Amino acid sequence: MSAGTDLVIQTERKQAQMRKFRTAVVAGVAVALFALSACAGQASKDKEEADKKKEEVGDYVMEQDKDVPEGLLADAVKDGKLVVGVKPDQPLIGEKKGSTYEGFDIEMAKLLGMRLFGKGGEEKVEFKETTSDNREAFLNSGEVDVVIASYSMYPDRVKQFSFAGPYLFTGQNALVSAENKDIKTIDDLAGKKVCIAKGSGSIDNLKKENPKAKIETRANYGDCAAQVKDGTFDAVSTDETILYGYKSQDKEAFRILDSSENFTDEPYGIGMKKGNDAAKDYINEMIKAAYENEDWDKAFELTFGAAGMEKPEYPEIGKITSD
The missing domain is CATH 3.40.190.10 (Periplasmic binding protein-like II)
Incomplete structure (x- = not known):
């Protein structure tokens, strides 16, 4: 191979390396711009939601x-x-x-x-x-x-x-797993593990309504709902409005007993x-x-x-x- 041919090959290799480098740089810039765009988009979305909340309050x-x-x-x-x-x-x-x-x-x-x-x-x-x-x-x-x-x-x-x-x-009611077909009334909570938040008046209410329910407490109703979902508890019992809130977050996971089962004011x-x-x-x-x-x-x-x-x-x- 002549010296001239070798020089041409080396030049072509350097040019190929430069092309790869430029491609990598362009790709990196594109990724960075995409990330910035996504952040900006999320920030814009957050601002829109905040503005919407302000408008709602302004009503x-x-x-x-x-x-x-x-x-x-x-x-x-x-x-x-x-x-x-x-x-x-x-x-x-x-x-x-x-x-x-x-x-x-x-x-x-x-x-x-x-x-x-x-x-x-x-x-x-x-x-x-x-x-x-x-x-x-x-x-x-x-x-x-x-x-x-x-x-x-x-x-x-x-x-x-x-x-x-x-x-x-x-009124107080009960929330169970959507897969649970056995609990249809408050009476059906007899012998079942029921979660109630510590310090809640719902504890005494359920004790009076169904003394056979096995009540255990957790720090809050969020923990209770999560542990009904994972099977630790059969039900959580408290105000229907509170139960409705947890069901609204995961409609397929939970079921609330019929409102006719409300047993307190x-x-x-x-x-x-x-x-x-x-x-x-x-x-x-x-x-x-x-x-x-x-x-x-x-x-x-x-x-x-x-x-x-x-x-x-x-x-x-x-x-x-x-x-």
């Missing part, structure tokens, strides 16, 4: 009531924020998603913020995660101003705490430390205003309605039984 017409009674609520106005205890793990009621909260209880808290602080008042509501087991401790310690967390106004609770409402009525109220009667009256007027201006309806349609639940009648303020 409320709740007017400010500056006649705030001294004490709990006046102190909140002075501090420029209202601290509200909410559930972080109950779909449709109170659920934390990223840095925001969603659900009917969350919407009620926003309406209260607007009532106290005026336009944009929902931004002055500070949410604090609570569980069924610590709601009352948080109220007594002052860690939260009010609790809006699927908090049923049982007679014994009403004696120990001040409650506004009810703002929603439901569960009037959801807004809880405060005992003695806050003036604050209770103020919040009751806010709830009535939400009925009259249909903000309550908007909150329902944004949450339960979007999941297919039929809108119930407005609960009567101060009435804690369905009779």
Whole structure:
């Protein structure tokens, strides 16, 4: 092979290597641009969803009531924020998603913020995660101003705490695996393993209704639902609205017993430390205003309605039984 031929071959090899290098660079740039585009697309989607939420909140017409009674609520106005205890793990009621909260209880808290602080008042509501087991401790310690967390106004609770409402009525039922064909009534829970959140009034309710049910507790209802799905438990029993939230997340996995099986009255109220009667009256007027201006309806349609639940009648303020 001549020197000239060898030089040509080497040149061609270098050119081929350069072509491969350029192809790799172009491919790398394309991948990077695609990734950036995907990130930008997700960011745009997140912004659109956030803007949509703002628009939905903007649909409320709740007017400010500056006649705030001294004490709990006046102190909140002075501090420029209202601290509200909410559930972080109950779909449709109170659920934390990223840095925001969603659900009917969350919407009620926003309406209260607007009532106290005026336009944009929902931004002055500070949410604090609570569980069924610590709601009352948080109220007594002052860690939260009010609790809006699927908090049923049982007679014994009403004696120990001040409650506004009810703002929603439901009843206790049971959720089972969709594959479970044996449990059709609350009576069928006899001998079955039933999960209930620690500290929930649903424990005593089920003990009275079906003493033969084998009740065990978990930290929250999210854990209960997950363990019904994996077969650890036969059922979870609590308020139908809570159960509906978990079913809405996985419709093929769960089944709720017929509503005729509801065996308690569960009037959801807004809880405060005992003695806050003036604050209770103020919040009751806010709830009535939400009925009259249909903000309550908007909150329902944004949450339960979007999941297919039929809108119930407005609960009567101060009435804690369905009779």
